[in-house]
Amino acid sequence: MNIKYKFNLPILFSFGFMLLTLSCDDDPADDVQLPEISHRVIMTSQMDFENKVNLNDEITFGDVSVGVVSRTWTFPEGVANISGSENNTTSSEDIVQAFFTQLGDHEVKLHQTFQSSAYVGTEQRGTELDTTIVVRVLGNIGANLTANLLNSDGSVGEALTIGDNSRNEIMAGSTVRYSITTTGEPENYNWSFEGGDPTTSTEVVEELDVKYKKLGEYGFGFSANRARPEGGYELTYTNLVKIIPSTEPVTLDAIEATADGNIGLNFSREMEPTTIDMTNFSVSITNAGVEIPATIASVEVDPNEGNIVIISLENDRVYNDDTAIVSYTAGDLTTTDAYPAESFTDLPVVFKGNNILNNGTYDYSFENSTATNWPYQWWGAPWDAYNLEISTAQAQDGESSALIEFDPNGGMIIAHTDTSGAAIPFTVEEGKTYEVGVWVYVETLSEPDTGTLFAPDLRFYWAPNTDWGVAPNPAFTSDFALNQWVYSSFLTDFGGVAGDFTLSIRGYNQDNSTVTRFYMDNLSISEAVLRP
Incomplete structure (x- = not known):
C-alpha cells in the first residue's frame, strides 16, 4: 500500500509506544514483549514560522518517527546544499540540515517505510507514507519609492524627482502621493513625512497621501521589517521637497477642539500671526438647549503648527456635550504667502480625542479591510x-x-x-x-x-x-x-x-x-x- 499526504505546515504529532514485560523467576524465556507501534513524527526548525528562511540560511528537518525501516528525503534539484553531504538532492539521515540558495517556494519530500501500519495522529495510514514540506525562501527586504503631486481634482500629476537634496518645489497646500514597492515580504512599515500631514504612519499600504501646509524644506523616511526570518530596510531622503508660497486660495480643512478645550482652525497652509484680529471671530455655545455665554480671550497661531489658529475662551472651554459653532468675517487674516482667508459662518466644532477603535485590529478608517x-x-x-x-x-x-x-x-x-x-x-x-x-x-x-x-x-x-x-x-x-x-x-x-x-x-x-x-x-x- 502506498498512501501519500501533502501539507504546507509540518505538524508535530504526539506518539507513544507500549512495552509490556512479564517475568517468572527471572527466566528470560518467559519474557513477553509486544511489537513496537509505528508512528509518524516529523518536524523542522522553522515549523512554528511557516518554514520561512532567508536566502542562504539553514533549516533543519527531523524525522523522529517510531518504527521507521527506511526513509528518503528528496530536495529539488539545484536549490539547496545539504550539510555534510556531497549529494544535495537526497538523504536517508533522520536529521538533515540544508541551506537554500534559490528564492521562492520549494517542496521537500520525505518517503518513509514503516515496520507496521503507521499512526498519523490517531489514525493508522499504512506502512509507506509520503510527506511534502513547503519551504519559503525569502530575499533581503528592499523598497523603492515613487511620488507624484496630486492635481486639484485628485488625479495623479507630475512625478517628483527622488533623491537627497532634490528639493522638488511644491506650492503650500498641495498633496503628494507617495508610493512604495517592497520586496522580501516585510510585515511592518514606518513612514515619516517631515513638515507633512500626517507626519508619521504605520499603515502597511502601497500608497499614502500627504498634504504640505508649511513653508520649508523637508525630508522623507521609510522603514520596513519582519520578525521571522529577521530582516529590515530603511530608506531616507533629505530635503526631498521644498514647500513654496501658493497662488491657490487658502481653505479651512477642519475645526477641532484641542485636548485642553480650545478651538483649533486647521487651514490648508501657514497663517501669518501679525494679521490676526480677534474681533473678526465669534463663538457660540449651547448645552442641552441652553445658551452658554462665550467670550474669546485670544486668537493665536499655534507655535508648533503654523497652519493652525487657536481660539481660547475667557474662563471657559468647549466640552463634548456642547454644541459649539465658529464664524469668521473676512478681515486682514492672510497666509504667510499673503493670500487672504475667506469668511465662514456657523461652522461646528468637532471633537477629536483618542480613538479607542484605533486598537490595531478594528479598521475604523476602511483602509485595510474588504x-x-x-x-x-x-x-x-x-x-x-x-x-x-x-x-x-x-x-x-x-x-x-x-x-x-x-x-x-x-x-x-x-x-x-x-x-x-x-x-x-x-x-x-x-x-x-x-x-x-x-x-x-x-x-x-x-x-x-x-x-x-x-x-x-x-x-x-x-x-x-x-x-x-x-x-x-x-x-x-x-x-x-x-x-x-x-x-x-x-x-x-x-x-x-x-x-x-x-x-x-x-x-x-x-x-x-x-x-x-x-x-x-x-x-x-x-x-x-x-x-x-
Whole structure:
C-alpha cells in the first residue's frame, strides 16, 4: 500500500509506544514483549514560522518517527546544499540540515517505510507514507519609492524627482502621493513625512497621501521589517521637497477642539500671526438647549503648527456635550504667502480625542479591510436590502471609505469582523462617557414618501448592554448637506460598565422608495469631557 499526504505546515504529532514485560523467576524465556507501534513524527526548525528562511540560511528537518525501516528525503534539484553531504538532492539521515540558495517556494519530500501500519495522529495510514514540506525562501527586504503631486481634482500629476537634496518645489497646500514597492515580504512599515500631514504612519499600504501646509524644506523616511526570518530596510531622503508660497486660495480643512478645550482652525497652509484680529471671530455655545455665554480671550497661531489658529475662551472651554459653532468675517487674516482667508459662518466644532477603535485590529478608517469584513448580520428583510463596497472615490482621511447604497424601502445591518468571521471588539472603562462619531458624504438623498414617516438614518448599536433606543447618528433629513463630508456623533456610557464590546451599524431607508447613497469613513469612539 502506498498512501501519500501533502501539507504546507509540518505538524508535530504526539506518539507513544507500549512495552509490556512479564517475568517468572527471572527466566528470560518467559519474557513477553509486544511489537513496537509505528508512528509518524516529523518536524523542522522553522515549523512554528511557516518554514520561512532567508536566502542562504539553514533549516533543519527531523524525522523522529517510531518504527521507521527506511526513509528518503528528496530536495529539488539545484536549490539547496545539504550539510555534510556531497549529494544535495537526497538523504536517508533522520536529521538533515540544508541551506537554500534559490528564492521562492520549494517542496521537500520525505518517503518513509514503516515496520507496521503507521499512526498519523490517531489514525493508522499504512506502512509507506509520503510527506511534502513547503519551504519559503525569502530575499533581503528592499523598497523603492515613487511620488507624484496630486492635481486639484485628485488625479495623479507630475512625478517628483527622488533623491537627497532634490528639493522638488511644491506650492503650500498641495498633496503628494507617495508610493512604495517592497520586496522580501516585510510585515511592518514606518513612514515619516517631515513638515507633512500626517507626519508619521504605520499603515502597511502601497500608497499614502500627504498634504504640505508649511513653508520649508523637508525630508522623507521609510522603514520596513519582519520578525521571522529577521530582516529590515530603511530608506531616507533629505530635503526631498521644498514647500513654496501658493497662488491657490487658502481653505479651512477642519475645526477641532484641542485636548485642553480650545478651538483649533486647521487651514490648508501657514497663517501669518501679525494679521490676526480677534474681533473678526465669534463663538457660540449651547448645552442641552441652553445658551452658554462665550467670550474669546485670544486668537493665536499655534507655535508648533503654523497652519493652525487657536481660539481660547475667557474662563471657559468647549466640552463634548456642547454644541459649539465658529464664524469668521473676512478681515486682514492672510497666509504667510499673503493670500487672504475667506469668511465662514456657523461652522461646528468637532471633537477629536483618542480613538479607542484605533486598537490595531478594528479598521475604523476602511483602509485595510474588504467588504467581506463588514458582513450582513442576518436580521431579515428589509435589513438585507443594501450594497456595501470599499471605495477610493471619496475619503475623509486616508485613501478609502465605505460606499453604501440603501435600496428603495431597504435597510442595512452590518458589523466588523476578522477573517474568521468573529466580531472585532473594543474596550471601554467603567464610569466614563464616550463620544461615538462617524463622517459621512451623502450623494443621493430624498425625503420619505410622506412627511409622517422616518427619514433615512444610521444607528450604532453595541453588545452587550445594547441600547435599542439610541438616537440616529446621523439622520439624513431633507436639509442634510450633500456632496461634502459631515461629522455626526452622540454620547454614551455603554451601560456604565467596563469590558469588551462590539458594534453593529444599522441603516434605515424603509420609508423611502428611492436609493440613499453615501460614503462612510473614520468611525471613532473617544472619551468625552462633559460640562460640569
